[in-house]
Amino acid sequence: MEHQPFETWLLNDEHLTPQQQRELRGHTAACAKCAALARANLSLRAAPVARPANGFALRFQRRLAAERKIQQRRAIIGLALLTLVSIGLIAWLVTPLLPYLSLSPAQLFITWVSALLYLFTAAQAVGAIGSIFSRIALDLIPVSVWAILLVSSAGFGVLWATSLRKTANKKKVYSRVRL
Numbered sequence: 001m002e003h004q005p006f007e008t009w010l011l012n013d014e015h016l017t018p019q020q021q022r023e024l025r026g027h028t029a030a031c032a033k034c035a036a037l038a039r040a041n042l043s044l045r046a047a048p049v050a051r052p053a054n055g056f057a058l059r060f061q062r063r064l065a066a067e068r069k070i071q072q073r074r075a076i077i078g079l080a081l082l083t084l085v086s087i088g089l090i091a092w093l094v095t096p097l098l099p100y101l102s103l104s105p106a107q108l109f110i111t112w113v114s115a116l117l118y119l120f121t122a123a124q125a126v127g128a129i130g131s132i133f134s135r136i137a138l139d140l141i142p143v144s145v146w147a148i149l150l151v152s153s154a155g156f157g158v159l160w161a162t163s164l165r166k167t168a169n170k171k172k173v174y175s176r177v178r179l
């Protein structure tokens, strides 16, 4: 049986004139093979195109918006926490200085000067006491004791230096091992 041109029409799913359609119907009535092809074409045409469920795009957009809102809220909360912490830190740092803020500039200056004077006199007193003690010590303690003290302190210094160097070497070794 001659299947052409019906087979080509069916395989290419061509658009047919009414005359061609009549001829094809006549052929498929007699030809099982072309009838099967025609049925396959029909079922393919009838198959529903996979489409996203209704409202899918809308739901997706809504979810996206909700997620964005959550992210924004998180950012706002983080910012608020940061602000609170920094305000607390500043308050904690500034609080000891607050009493000074109530003072006038002149009073502040006087306070500053008196504090400086106090420090100066305290240093002077400590220096005077120290010089008195050192003079007494010089008078009381013989030169040999001073020499022993000097030598022993020098020895301690050397020991300290060598121990420092040792720990430094150890650190170098550790860093090398790590590398």
Ligand SMILES: [Zn+2]
Pocket: 001, 002, 003, 006, 027, 031, 032, 033, 034, 035
């Ligand atoms: Zn045929």
